[in-house]
Amino acid sequence: MHAEVLVSLALRQVDKVFHYNVPPSLAGKVQVGSRVLVPFGRRKVEGYVVGFSPAPNPADLKDVAALLDEGPLFTPHQLALARWMAAYYLCPTVKALRAMFWPLLQVKGPKKVRGLWPAACCEVPDPRRAPKSAAVWQVIQARPGLSRKELAEAAGVSPRVVDAMVARGLLRSEERIESRDPCQDLPEKRIKPPVLHGEQIRAVSKIIEALDQKGGRQVFLLHGVTGSGKTEVYLHAISAALARGKQAMMLVPEIALTPQMIDIFRGRFGRQVAVLHSRLSDGERYDEYQRLRTGEAGVVLGARSAIFAPLEQPGLIILDEEHEPSYKQEESPRYHARTVALRLAGYAGAVVVLGSATPSMESYCQAVGGGAYHLLELTRRVGELPLPSVRLVDLRRELQEGNKGMFSRDLREAIARRLSRREQVILFLNRRGYSTLVVCRECGLVLKCPHCDISLTYHVSGRLRCHYCNYSVLAPSLCPGCGSRHVAYLGMGTQKVEQEIRRLFPTARVLRLDSDTVGRRGAHREIIDTFREGEADILIGTQMVAKGLDIPGVTLVGVINADISLYMPDFRASERTFQLLTQVAGRSGRGEQGGEVLIQTYSPDHYAVTCAQNHDYQGFYRREMALRRTLGYPPFTHLARLLVTGRVEKEVQEAADFLAQAVHAAGVPVELLGPAPAPLTRIKDRYRWHLVLKASVQSVLREAATAALDGFSGTGRYRRVQVSVDIAPQSMM
Structure with missing residues (x-):
């Protein structure tokens, strides 16, 4: 039998298995899932062993040159999934495979540190004769494993005191593995599950019934209005899966992976939860992956790529906000996490739960049009709280009546009322930066990125930035085309909204949440926690504020311009606009004070806007599906x-x-x-x-x-x- 190797070259011409001899020195060590070094042409390349079989021409085979890892990098489930992805998405198999285990290649291994421990049998230092040694001893008893420097600082002594105790045999120095836990700074608060209401109980019962059945996968679409308690359904279903010896996976859009969700999951399941998303360091991602591989963690909470987590017994796979476009990978392999989840569940006989207040047209059609999904509905908010009232503000009329500002009179008055009552406000604009267009009023030149066919965005730092390639340049005082001084800054972004809010309401405490403000690690949690604790009055943001936030103090949501996404050159523009408006509206009225939403728009009669105003998903679904059928777009093609x-x-x-x-x-x-x-x-x-x-x-x-x-x-x-x-x-x- 010879090793079947996929060489790590993402080319269509070499997307096939090559056979190699396993030399005697590597016999028994090379296995399916091993990463090896093999000769390929005139060079040696990395490859992955995907099986063993007789070669057609064994006399011509070359030997595996080296074994690069001790254990396998991928499981049989992952290999099967990679092969399916290669065929389905027309990508090289090796690219699909690397998407599954790449966290294991980013670092050399676990983090090893040298720490100090109290010796097993030794004389305890006397506090009167040796007070410094006694102080060190007291600290090391409570916190074994500290480094030399950490121990000296904690005991308030010089490191020489620690060295002397090591020399006398009172302390022993050992190397240990230190876990890079992304949640280690979070307080361990175990949360008692709340009592479920009738619709939640029915939904959980249906999912548990499916978990108890043996056989193929089952898929549920959980359609619940914002604030209806979908997360609690997920948590109870995960508890049921764990109780049955199965592992669970919960995927959320990257922007919705809020600290609030992490806190809830860690509070319910503790160290059983492994977190996987792009904000982790390579070391943190490696350690979380290893905890899943060894079975120490049985619950995955993560973004799109967490679908490839190395679970041996996946019994439950959940996609929250299943309609989100961020579940689609826009680089090869161009997979959709929902499609991969369905295939993975087929291999494992797992249960899939797709949840959303605004399901995608494709998923809802599968649930109500005789498809393969079972529909579960949550039609009421938890605690019987009403959905917020939604008012439309016609920006055309505002302009006719002389208001050229970004805020309508209704929205300004509504903000002022909330501030006077010490209630909180969220303002949503799906565009960051200050001005979205810089144009010369003399010659009409629009300043564009020299590398992309996109206009540059002006930021208050005084720089123009391309949001596609990150090109940046200092804003010119003269037009580069004609030398005119009449350079205008048009449009608006979140920075400009923030500046105008501070001018109109100088005493208001204002926060901004967008890609520019959360670049620093931990900044996202910091901003959300500050707002949740009532230390700010107004939160301005992009899509990051549209979902995943449950803040009872918010009684007003203002949408600055609903039309930004409505007229994009994409057949899904109406669907995306309806979903976005409905989701951001759902941030309001989650407390006892009730809530209100004001949507400013130039298209108050568009069905995407009016259906969002009326919380009418079924009405939007009927209108949009009729249009899709006529034009021949998914789900009809x-x-x-x-x-x-x-x-x-x-x-x-x-x-x-x-x-x-x-x-x-x-x-x-x-x-x-x-x-x-x-x-x-x-x-x-x-x-x-x-x-x-x-x-x-x-x-x-x-x-x-x-x-x-x-x-x-x-x-x-x-x-x-x-x-x-x-x-x-x-x-x-």
């Missing part, structure tokens, strides 16, 4: 997007034309849109063209895309052009 990028625009256009011809030549029943320039035609100095394929059966899309890619790679003409495939794209930008 399936989509795939071929994105062509390169530094020379003519080459990109020619390559896109070639791909279109290859799709036609494949002779499969797909509808082709394009090729055409992508809405964002250049990012990071690379021009972008795309083709969109539509078909009634998804496998047909993959057949057409594969034929196009094979023809493209076979020509060898477009070496400086890259082509990526996105199956079921969530963004057309």
Whole structure:
């Protein structure tokens, strides 16, 4: 038997198994899941052992050069999932596989530190004769394992005193493994589960019933209004899974992975919870991964990539806010965590719970249109609290009546009332920065990023910044095109909203939550905790404030401009707008005072806005589905997007034309849109063209895309052009 190795080169040409001899020195050590070094051509490359089988030509085989890790990096479940991802998303298998175990490659191993312990048999220092040694002894008894410096500081003595005690045999020095726990600074508060209401009890009972059944996966869509207690349903279901010896996984969108959620889970399950998200250090992620691999932790709380956590017995997989586009990976492998979760549950016979106040059209259709999902509904808020009243403010009328400011008179008055009653306000604007457009009023030049086809955003630091490639430059005082001094700063971002709020309400305590304010580690928790504890009156933010916040003191939510996402060049624009407005409105009225929402809009008659005003998900679903059916968009068809990028625009256009011809030549029943320039035609100095394929059966899309890619790679003409495939794209930008 010879080792089957996937070489770590993410190329279509080498996306296959290569056989290697296992030399006698590595016999019994190389196993499925091992990372090895193998000769490949004229060099040695990293590879992963995925099986053992007889080779067709054993005489020509080369030996495995080295074993790079002691144990396996991935489980059989993960390998099966990676192979499915490669076939489904048309990505190299090795890329899918690396997405599952990459945290194990970022650091060399566990963190080892040298610490001090009291010797087992020794004379206890006398406090009267040796007060300093006695002080050290008292500290080390209470806190064994401290370093030399830590022990000296805690005892209030010189490090020489500690050294002397080591020399006398009173203390022993040993190396130990120190856990890099991302939650080690959080207080351990065990939380008693609250009493569930009727709808919650029914939902939990249905999930537990599914957990007790043996066989294939079962999928539930938990549709609950904001504040209806979906999180408590998740927690009770997880408790039930753990009680049955199964592991559980809870995924949340990255922006919704708030400290509040971490506190709740740690308070309920303690050290059984492992946290996985992008804000962790490499060492923290490595240690959390190891706790899951060894079974020390049985609950995963994390963002998109946590779907690949190494669970041996996954019994329950939960996706909160399942509609969120952030569950889609926008780089290869371009997977959707929801789709992967469903496949993983199929392998493990697990239960999947998809939760949202505003489910995606695709998921709700699966639940009510005779699909594979079971619908669970929570129609009332916990404690019978009413949903907030929502008022629309027509910005067209405000402008006609002479109000050119960013705040309508109604919103200014509503904020003033809340401040006078010492209640809290959230202001939402889905755009950060100060001014979103810098234009010369003399020649009309718009200042754009030199590397991307996107306008630069002005920040109060005095710099212009590109939010795609992070290019930054000092704002000019003269127009670079004509030298005019008439440079205007138009539009608004969260910084400008903050400045205007401070001008209108100088005594208000104001916080801002966006990507610019949470760059520092721990800043997100700091801002939310400050607001939750009532130490601020107004919180201004982007999508980070739209979900995951449960703050009873908030009685007013103001949406500065509902139209920002409504007219994006994307067929999901109406759906995203409805979801965003509904979610941010749900932050209001979670306490006994009740709540109100004011939505400022230039489109008060659009069904996405009016349905959000009336908390009418079913009404929006009916309108949107009728439109999707007419236009032939998901869930009535399936989509795939071929994105062509390169530094020379003519080459990109020619390559896109070639791909279109290859799709036609494949002779499969797909509808082709394009090729055409992508809405964002250049990012990071690379021009972008795309083709969109539509078909009634998804496998047909993959057949057409594969034929196009094979023809493209076979020509060898477009070496400086890259082509990526996105199956079921969530963004057309």
